[in-house]
Amino acid sequence: MTDIISTVSTAVTLALRLKDISKNIENAEFKNILADLSLELSEVKLKLADLLSENAELKEKIHTITSATGTLCPSCNNRTYKLISSEPDPVFGDLGANSRLYKCSSCNFSETVMSQ
Ligand SMILES: [Zn+2]
Known part of the structure; x- marks a missing residue:
């Protein structure tokens, strides 16, 4: 890039001359x-x-995606799929089940999963 x-700059200088x-x-x-x-x-x-x-923004984005250590996203397959929130499931909460929201910071895919 510095070559460009x-x-x-040289072209501008030549035009000024x-x-x-x-x-x-x-x-x-x-x-x-x-x-x-x-x-x-x-x-x-x-x-x-x-x-x-x-270019600098894209490099930053690539670095963020390739250095992520989260769970594999079921949609884009990057390790940028993370747990966002966990709360008692509205239906089965009394039985100890939680409703967990996962979201991918790369492709914005999100899914709510029930867990025990
Ligand atoms: Zn994704």
């Missing part, structure tokens, strides 16, 4: 194209910043 950043040089050139088409090039480079720089930010 330095490449774009061309702009300086163009002060001695009286060619309108040249100046217009140079202005367009500068705009395009600015756009590339902004989009690159967005991509770098998205």
